[in-house]
Amino acid sequence: MRDAVTTLIKNYDVAGRYFDRNAIDSLKSYFESGTARVQAAAAINSNAAAIVKQAGSKLFEELPELIRPGGNAYTTRRYAACLRDMDYYLRYATYALVAGNTNVLDERVLQGLRETYNSLGVPIGPTVRGVQIMKDIVKEQVAAAGVANAAFVEEPFDHITRELSEQDV
Numbered sequence: 001m002r003d004a005v006t007t008l009i010k011n012y013d014v015a016g017r018y019f020d021r022n023a024i025d026s027l028k029s030y031f032e033s034g035t036a037r038v039q040a041a042a043a044i045n046s047n048a049a050a051i052v053k054q055a056g057s058k059l060f061e062e063l064p065e066l067i068r069p070g071g072n073a074y075t076t077r078r079y080a081a082c083l084r085d086m087d088y089y090l091r092y093a094t095y096a097l098v099a100g101n102t103n104v105l106d107e108r109v110l111q112g113l114r115e116t117y118n119s120l121g122v123p124i125g126p127t128v129r130g131v132q133i134m135k136d137i138v139k140e141q142v143a144a145a146g147v148a149n150a151a152f153v154e155e156p157f158d159h160i161t162r163e164l165s166e167q168d169v
Helices: 004-015 021-032 034-062 076-099 103-110 113-120 124-144 151-164
Strands: none
Touching: 004 021, 021 034, 034 076, 034 124, 034 151, 076 103, 076 124, 076 151, 103 113, 103 151, 113 124, 113 151, 124 151
């Protein structure tokens, strides 16, 4: 697992280059946003259960067929598994947010996830929608916590939805 700093260093090391202006600007931006990233993570951590619960409620309100007989979240076990997965995405999105790098999502969450979901018959569309709903709730929570410039909050959630979404070949 890497963060923005170690990724930048690795890329310049592989190329055998000293940091240029772009690298210095990237490092400066990452460090300047550090306090806001930690504040955002604290806001998420203190409200994680409520964020997942609210996102799940909104998802099932938008897509009620998921919790009806035959739906993918029908039965207590499946419903709980859906919320467990949403919590998992939220936790790893928080790690990526603090790291300023989506590498942890690729390594620990996304590798093979679409294939696993497809093999289990878990629909990708509602999963993606659930992550988008969580992103919106997290943005509200982070803003309410007083984090002024929180554009970085979107990045890990957008990365998850982009990677999970079906792609045209």
